[in-house]
Amino acid sequence: MNIHEYQAKALFEKFGIAVPRGTTATTPEAFITALADLPEGPTMVKSQIHAGGRGKGTFTDGFKGGVKFCKTKHDAREMAAKMLGNTLVTAQTGPAGRKVQTIYFTVASEIKKEYYLAILLDRNSSKPVIVASTEGGMDIETVAHDTPEKLFKIIVDPAYGLADFQVRELITKLGFTGAEAKNAGKLIRNLYQCYWETDAAMIEVNPLITTPTGDVLALDAKVSFDSNALYRHPEIVALRDLNEEDSKEIEASKYSLSYIALDGNIACLVNGAGLAMSTMDIIQHFGGTPANFLDVGGGATKAQVIAAFKIILGDKNVKGILVNIFGGIMDCNVIAQGIVEAVKEVGLKLPLVVRLEGNNVVAGKATLDASGLALVSGSTMADAAQKIVKLVA
Amino acid sequence: MAILITPSTKLLVQGITGDFGGRHAKLSLDYGTQVVAGVTPGKGGLFFEHGTHKVPIFNSVTDAVKATGATVSAVFVPPPFAADAILEGVDAGLDLVVAITEGIPVRDMIRVKRAMAGSKTRLLGPNCPGIVTPGTGKDSSGGCRIGIAPGYIHKNGHVGVVSRSGTLTYEAVFQLTSKHIGQTTCVGIGGDPVNGTSHLDIIKLFNADPETHGIILIGEIGGNAEVEAARWIKANCQKPVAGFIAGATAPAGRRMGHAGAIVGGAEDTAAAKIAVFKECGIEVAVTPSDMADALLRSAKAKGVTLC
Numbered sequence: 210m211n212i213h214e215y216q217a218k219a220l221f222e223k224f225g226i227a228v229p230r231g232t233t234a235t236t237p238e239a240f241i242t243a244l245a246d247l248p249e250g251p252t253m254v255k256s257q258i259h260a261g262g263r264g265k266g267t268f269t270d271g272f273k274g275g276v277k278f279c280k281t282k283h284d285a286r287e288m289a290a291k292m293l294g295n296t297l298v299t300a301q302t303g304p305a306g307r308k309v310q311t312i313y314f315t316v317a318s319e320i321k322k323e324y325y326l327a328i329l330l331d332r333n334s335s336k337p338v339i340v341a342s343t344e345g346g347m348d349i350e351t352v353a354h355d356t357p358e359k360l361f362k363i364i365v366d367p368a369y370g371l372a373d374f375q376v377r378e379l380i381t382k383l384g385f386t387g388a389e390a391k392n393a394g395k396l397i398r399n400l401y402q403c404y405w406e407t408d409a410a411m412i413e414v415n416p417l418i419t420t421p422t423g424d425v426l427a428l429d430a431k432v433s434f435d436s437n438a439l440y441r442h443p444e445i446v447a448l449r450d451l452n453e454e455d456s457k458e459i460e461a462s463k464y465s466l467s468y469i470a471l472d473g474n475i476a477c478l479v480n481g482a483g484l485a486m487s488t489m490d491i492i493q494h495f496g497g498t499p500a501n502f503l504d505v506g507g508g509a510t511k512a513q514v515i516a517a518f519k520i521i522l523g524d525k526n527v528k529g530i531l532v533n534i535f536g537g538i539m540d541c542n543v544i545a546q547g548i549v550e551a552v553k554e555v556g557l558k559l560p561l562v563v564r565l566e567g568n569n570v571v572a573g574k575a576t577l578d579a580s581g582l583a584l585v586s587g588s589t590m591a592d593a594a595q596k597i598v599k600l601v602a
Numbered sequence: 603m604a605i606l607i608t609p610s611t612k613l614l615v616q617g618i619t620g621d622f623g624g625r626h627a628k629l630s631l632d633y634g635t636q637v638v639a640g641v642t643p644g645k646g647g648l649f650f651e652h653g654t655h656k657v658p659i660f661n662s663v664t665d666a667v668k669a670t671g672a673t674v675s676a677v678f679v680p681p682p683f684a685a686d687a688i689l690e691g692v693d694a695g696l697d698l699v700v701a702i703t704e705g706i707p708v709r710d711m712i713r714v715k716r717a718m719a720g721s722k723t724r725l726l727g728p729n730c731p732g733i734v735t736p737g738t739g740k741d742s743s744g745g746c747r748i749g750i751a752p753g754y755i756h757k758n759g760h761v762g763v764v765s766r767s768g769t770l771t772y773e774a775v776f777q778l779t780s781k782h783i784g785q786t787t788c789v790g791i792g793g794d795p796v797n798g799t800s801h802l803d804i805i806k807l808f809n810a811d812p813e814t815h816g817i818i819l820i821g822e823i824g825g826n827a828e829v830e831a832a833r834w835i836k837a838n839c840q841k842p843v844a845g846f847i848a849g850a851t852a853p854a855g856r857r858m859g860h861a862g863a864i865v866g867g868a869e870d871t872a873a874a875k876i877a878v879f880k881e882c883g884i885e886v887a888v889t890p891s892d893m894a895d896a897l898l899r900s901a902k903a904k905g906v907t908l909c
Contacts, residue, residue, distance in 0.1 A: 333825075484848075485858070490889070535772050537752035
């Protein structure tokens with residue numbers, strides 16, 4: 210689960226992580242009262258959407274930049290009026306963009322130098338890793354590729370937690386001294402605490418900055434959480450913003466379906482994540498384009514299949530559907546009956562290819578054949594994929 | 603021979619009184635697996651009954667091990683309690699804990715894995731379909747089935763299968779069995795980013811098992827476990843190996859169902875992994891329908907008989 214920058218900064222403050230003073234507004238009327246909380250002078254205006262690349266983004270009305278520096282609070286108010294309610298398109302939003310529903314005003318800090326700091330899981334060691342760089346404000350993948358010597362990693366032993374010597378090592382590598390070193394050490398320790406205690410999946414601060422007075426601040430904050438751990442963090446669940454999520458994905462989650470919309474025109478409905486991914490792959494292999502990832506889980510009940518068809522058909526690009534079910538334990542005939550009823554209930558008009566395999570498959574295929582529906586049966590994944598690709602071509 | 607488990611392996615089931623654990627305990631009993639104990643705290647002294655089977659239930663794993671000699675556990679405990687259940691199995695000195703549970707918080711698994719360092723117990727999973735060593739009876743019955751895989755699709759034989767994904771494993775096994783090629787052991791290592799046993803761990807076991815003549819290695823986008831296994835195979839494994847990577851069409855930055863299936867960088871894409879497979883002499887299945895055929899191609903090239 211992702212949260213907004215302003216929410217992440219509020220969380221940071223709870224953990225004693227220094228951030229520039231900030232305030233939010235969700236209506237133009239609230240701009241004045243929100244800005245009254247900030248001192249007069251240079252102010253940042255930041256569009257709050259979950260996607261990155263906001264600064265370089267463009268609004269659908271042509272206005273450029275979702276993050277702006279303003280010399281005065283008055284300018285900030287005018288700038289905010291152009292952003293609020295407008296739709297911001299960034300490299301990460303896709304062409305549809307995201308509507309800006311919250312504006313975050315912060316004091317514009319004087320920057321001495323920018324750094325990069327992140328905490329996430331290191332999959333190789335199965336331990337948390339702190340990644341830091343002296344090259345802040347840049348795309349970290351580029352830094353890792355072009356100047357790997359400027360990227361530092363500290364693996365944390367979860368049995369002990371972040372050790373002081375590791376913090377000292379990191380501070381030395383980043384070149385901090387004096388007050389900066391003290392403040393950076395505190396920030397790193399608190400950031401790790403925040404990562405660990407909130408079950409964060411990833412915390413990214415880009416940039417982390419130093420100021421001419423020796424302060425060390427998190428200028429940006431990107432935090433995502435492990436969705437499997439949300440049950441023990443009601444305070445984090447409360448930060449969820451459904452406006453930022455795909456409505457079809459929300460609908461799918463109500464039926465324990467895992468759905469992700471893609472750009473193609475062949476929808477697929479599959480049981481199991483690995484099989485669902487490879488069904489997308491095989492559609493593409495035979496010259497088609499998958500419209501979605503959809504995993505109905507181990508079961509595939511009638512209610513799930515109906516819900517899945519409705520979600521799939523909500524995507525107007527879809528020209529055909531491929532159902533690929535390996536009924537290991539589940540009776541294929543029960544699945545077949547579910548498919549038949551679902552097709553009848555939603556009044557499916559598009560080409561449908563069904564590949565059914567596994568337990569009691571002969572009866573399942575007989576049910577499909579006897580249904581009178583205009584569906585096509587596929588014998589293997591390859592056969593089914595070729596058939597649906599041909600039907601939508 | 604097989605790896606990790608044999609038809610005489612004594613299994614206990616943690617969470618046997620739950621719907622999910624109970625249903626699969628019954629299927630394992632039907633398959634001929636030696637399910638000797640169940641563990642549910644507070645229900646010790648009761649029995650899990652299925653047909654003529656009467657499996658004693660214990661309050662703790664240690665009690666179950668003492669009374670029955672079980673050496674392997676299947677964990678069907680709900681996510682908030684699963685980490686604790688795994689560690690209980692480790693504490694009881696089990697050889698193998700197979701964690702089926704899906705949805706365990708990553709932080710719990712980070713701690714479990716660290717706590718298991720130096721212990722004699724191997725963890726398989728979590729979020730995995732389990733492990734099957736097929737038997738020689740009808741529809742491969744008489745074997746050892748731990749977890750949620752359909753037993754009947756297997757056939758006793760000489761191919762090892764290792765995968766992160768459940769249904770994709772079944773797909774591979776089904777293709778093999780349809781071609782009358784049996785399996786030594788089929789292992790699901792699970793789709794989570796932190797798991798107990800890696801592709802490479804299983805590949806090493808298959809390589810050392812004289813009964814395993816060929817291997818199917820099924821991977822996904824995300825992480826570098828498949829690459830690590832492939833490089834080891836290139837240097838150490840003479841047996842025919844076929845590989846498949848799911849997720850060629852998955853967009854970067856989106857989780858594809860499995861918590862671990864997400865493209866983070868250039869190195870963990872399907873294309874990058876497939877390139878390494880080819881470089882390491884692994885016969886790549888071009889589509890998921892091609893997994894058994896890919897192994898047959900590799901076996902033919904190496905002059906190895908799989909049946």
